[in-house]
Amino acid sequence: MKKSEFYPKESPLFAAAVEQLKGKQVAVCGHLRPDGDCIGSIVAVVRVLRTLGIDAIGINRDEVPATLKAFVADTPLMLASDFELNGHVAVTVDCADKKRIGDRLIELFPEVALNVDHHISNKAYAKENLIIATASATAEILAGFYMDLGYEIDAVTAQALYVGIATDTGQFRFPSTTPETFEIARRLCEYGAQPSVAAHELYECETFAKIKLLQHFLNSLSMEFDNRVCVGLIENGVYAETGATIDDSEGLVDYARSIAGVDIGVLIEDRDGALKGSLRAKNPFYRVDQVAKQFNGGGHACAAGLNVENSSIKEFYPQLMEALGKHLETLGQPQ
Numbered sequence: 001m002k003k004s005e006f007y008p009k010e011s012p013l014f015a016a017a018v019e020q021l022k023g024k025q026v027a028v029c030g031h032l033r034p035d036g037d038c039i040g041s042i043v044a045v046v047r048v049l050r051t052l053g054i055d056a057i058g059i060n061r062d063e064v065p066a067t068l069k070a071f072v073a074d075t076p077l078m079l080a081s082d083f084e085l086n087g088h089v090a091v092t093v094d095c096a097d098k099k100r101i102g103d104r105l106i107e108l109f110p111e112v113a114l115n116v117d118h119h120i121s122n123k124a125y126a127k128e129n130l131i132i133a134t135a136s137a138t139a140e141i142l143a144g145f146y147m148d149l150g151y152e153i154d155a156v157t158a159q160a161l162y163v164g165i166a167t168d169t170g171q172f173r174f175p176s177t178t179p180e181t182f183e184i185a186r187r188l189c190e191y192g193a194q195p196s197v198a199a200h201e202l203y204e205c206e207t208f209a210k211i212k213l214l215q216h217f218l219n220s221l222s223m224e225f226d227n228r229v230c231v232g233l234i235e236n237g238v239y240a241e242t243g244a245t246i247d248d249s250e251g252l253v254d255y256a257r258s259i260a261g262v263d264i265g266v267l268i269e270d271r272d273g274a275l276k277g278s279l280r281a282k283n284p285f286y287r288v289d290q291v292a293k294q295f296n297g298g299g300h301a302c303a304a305g306l307n308v309e310n311s312s313i314k315e316f317y318p319q320l321m322e323a324l325g326k327h328l329e330t331l332g333q334p335q
């Protein structure tokens, strides 16, 4: 084996964990409402395990979003509701908390063999936990492992890993984007990743319903805390009205954050009383994960989410603003 270049400490641990999976049936689980990094990582782990002779399939509680379907290609992937346990061993990717795999999978898998993730808040709930918080994406970690270990990366795997990195870095714009991110992405292109094809699938195949959802969101924007926080809402019933799917809210919050002078963008969605909050900061100084944590959520310093059951925007909005206000007051101004 050649010398580990990207993750000298973790790559051998990954190889050892993979060794333990040999001869077993492996279920590679992602998180609720899967994003590009989740799907890309599942696809990449399932494919690589299969090249190593391991019977692996991907499982998700929620459907693969339409914009990501093309990247799955012929990778075996199924919904948790269709999955039948047959002595499978669980591997999770991009899941900071075991809860993120969803109730049915939590029940089926009291134990997780391997947890690969880049969330700083990861609870290290598995037998082997490979958490690298400096990586921009779980896909970046996996790609680094594969390159370090000389695992076979086919064109579908390379494209899936590229998509995971491109989406989690906001197309290589977020502060998590490092020289290593570009080096890994560059090499993925050599393995067959095609950035232009990925960009077309991800950003140039929008439904009209999604644009109508964006229209609602933009109409709802309001400023808080001297224009430092911009909040947009998706009120209950808007999904039905526009015909948009819940995946279509992905990325809306970035419009709120994109405004000059705004430090934090916020999206609050109401889906029949189940609220979902998304917080996005321009600077990791703002540690929006700490605000999300106060509502049983979590995530990264610049990108965090939370879920509140049985509430309404009217009730929750002032609660979130109070928490944000206190948080901003404690933080002061970045240096």
Ligand SMILES: [Mn+2]
Pocket (backbone or CB within 6 Å): 037, 038, 094, 118, 136, 137, 138, 168
């Ligand atoms: Mn991720």
